[in-house]
Amino acid sequence: MNAPSPKISGPQGRPVIRQLDESAVNRIAAGEVVERPASAVKELVENALDAGATRIAVDIADGGKTLIRVTDDGCGMTGDDLPLALSRHATSKIDGSDLLNIHSFGFRGEALPSLGAVGRLTITSRVAGGEASSITVAGGRMGAVKPAALTRGTVVELRDLFFATPARLKFLRSDRAELQAITEVVKRLAMAEPTVGFTLREVTGGGEGRTLFRADPTGGDFFDALHARLAAVLGVDFIENALKIDVEREGMRLTGYAALPTYSRGSSVQQFVFVNGRPVLDRLLLGALRVAYFDFLSRDRHPAAVLTLTCDPERVDVNVHPAKAEVRFREPDAARSLIITGLRTTLSGAGHRASSTVGDATLAAFRPEPTPARVYQMDRPSQPSLSRAFAFQAPMAPPGFAEAPAARADTPPPEPEAAHRPLGAARTQVHENYIIAQTETGMVIVDQHAAHERLVYERLKRQMAETGIAAQALLIPEIVELSPTDATRILDHADQLARLGLAIEPFGGSAVAVRETPAILGTVNAAHLIRDILDELADQGDSLLVQAKIEAVLSRMACHGSVRSGRQMRPEEMNALLREMEATPHSGQCNHGRPTYVELKLADIERLFGRR
Incomplete structure (x- = not known):
């Protein structure tokens, strides 16, 4: 049985062109x-x-x-x-x-x-x-x-x-x-x-x-209005852990708020991009946001940001889809570069700062189950009262006991101004892994291994940026056969890959020749690497695979070269670690985006004990 033709046919059996009503x-x-x-x-x-x-x-x-x-x-x-x-x-x-x-x-x-x-x-x-x-x-x-x-x-x-x-x-x-x-x-x-x-x-x-x-209308300048609106839409937690973005280059301006890496999310639900005030779902811009946070988050975590890109309307085409959710830039590289460099510069300027929600989670873990009623309320006693109470509670010495000198090791006094620093002065180390520091307004708990790992990692990255990525020439170039489309796509990114130590060039037809690979990666299956890069290019329009592999090696080197968990540290070593954290960008999170320290305010600690 023949299926009916899906076309509308005329008397001669051929399709007829009609004007729809x-x-x-x-x-x-x-x-x-x-x-x-x-x-x-x-x-x-x-x-x-x-x-x-x-x-x-x-x-x-x-x-x-x-x-x-x-x-x-x-x-x-x-x-x-x-x-x-x-x-x-x-x-x-x-x-x-x-x-x-x-x-x-x-x-x-x-x-x-x-x-x-x-x-x-x-x-x-x-x-x-x-x-x-x-x-x-x-x-x-x-x-x-x-x-x-x-x-x-x-x-x-x-x-x-x-x-x-x-x-x-x-x-x-x-x-x-x-x-x-x-x-x-x-x-x-x-x-x-x-x-x-x-x-x-x-x-x-x-x-x-x-x-x-x-959401009621908000007043003030743009950032004041946006700050109040984001607090209403995304919540106070986002705005408390977000950094103000305001950068301009080549006639384009990027404004908005981007969250700290330690305020990352499990999905991309808190990523909002606007072009000249228009909400868009643009793969180029969202990809640039992902690249900007690439070095601070593991691949299963996503940044949170609200960004507005403003430019001359003639530099962007919004008429590429009836729903106007997609845009096309006349200079896409300029828009992408502005987002990446603007966000990275702002994140670097945040220094060692970590998300405030980390401290809230820590306090929640300490907080006991609620009781039906408060049993008692302890007022804070004065220092003389405390001294008398401690003397009264001290055990009585047995007859004939001669008081011996205190059995403790003298430690060098902390720097006088250390307590006024953001991460305070180190007081002790617990479980041979966590440094307890006292600040003016509370205390800080530092994961010594995670913190030092980040510091070493940043040091290795600076050295690599200064000396470049060493490339290892292959004795016999590896020839990779690709489809014409894939060959064109990978060769379009040849310059970017060359800066990462991966040198490729055309080899006739649709084949490419891999002549150099990053030396830090050791032995590499070039064909598999090229195809993995192509998969990422097809899916996301950009590839961070080679960079990810290089930085994974640096991260492993940093892990092996950092202070190990279980090592006892002297007071001067602990304080030196705190000072270096304060001076190093991104030290508030480890290489995978987890926090390296937790800050607890004295007022919150006192509430735990019913003092407030």
Whole structure:
């Protein structure tokens, strides 16, 4: 049995070219612009932002499947504007003369007609000094403009999403999953516009519903506003452990906040990148973020950052995808380099700093189980009272006992100013691995092996940077046969690999010849190494494999050359280690991103003992 032809054939049995009607065109466009309820929310909220709104409210029912309502206080539209706004490629954002000089979120003029083609869309709007008007479109059929009641701004109400294309409903996830996706979209846009207030409510079943997310408008300069907004969206822990980023080069500026390596995450959920204020999911920029933290985190940990890259709109093309989530830079290397160098410089400037959440976790481990009621409250006694109490509690000497000199080894006194240093003055060593130091405001516990390992590792890296990576020439070059695409891709990165001691060159056809390998790696299977690099290039657009192998060797050398666990250290050695940590960038985490020390504040310690 012959299967029917998927093509629409004419009388002569050949395909016939037809002009699709407006309704079909809008439904096709909706498949690109509106993938799920979260896509509809994104388009409508971006329209509100383009209208100059200072407050935006989003109401959702049944995960956005039955209701999405976006209310804003923007400039609004007149009754004459409403039918035009529902026409394809009608927009107030651009005049069509220059598709690169774009300063708004939207510009394609597809969102509203696409939503009207697959759902029941009602727009009510009012301009300042004018009358409110309303229009409805359902399944692509537009109604007449009618008078309405509205104080200001615009209300867009979308009901029964995909009722006109019911097959699309089968591909939607549960109400909870769709609501979670909507929440993420609203939070992203709230971070992009910290001076705008956002409210997200779940109103399934009617009534006022419950507020899922609220962020009030913030004032001050950009960094003050962003600081307050990130605290509301990502939490206080992130902002307390984040470093301010503000670097500019070659007409591009990178701003935002990046977290310390010790505040790493198990996934990339706290990585947010914006280009000229637009949230994007760009592989080039996210890859650059990964490279910047490469030397501080193990491969199963991910950095947390909120970064905004600002440049002339003509240097970046945002019209490469209907959802505008991808961008293309005219000078991609400049954008990538700015992120890598800017983040690395900022992380180096943080010195030995480690995440504050490490100390919180330590205190939580010390804290006893809560008791129903406090048994007693001990006030802090004065020093004379303590001395009298200690004398009273001292054991009585037996008759005829002559007091002998104290049986302890005299240790050199600590440096007078050591206690005023960030990591304080070493007081003792416990379990032959942990140094206890006293600071002005509390105490520090240092893992001596992890800390010294990082110090040696940084020293080896500096030496390698000064002398370069020695390459070992192969007696007989190894020829690796590749596909034409893979050969072109690996040769495009030949200069970068050569700086790491891996020299490759074309060998005719699609083969490449490996002539040198990094000497520090010893014997290397060049063919396997080349193919592993190609896999990483295809997956992530960049390869850190050779660098990772070299730094893994340096890390092993640092481990063997550092102070071992179980070794007793003299006071001057412990203090010397603390001073070197303070002077060495990145010493707050070991080679795998774990903390090298924990800081406990005196006030927190006193709370553990019920003194506060």
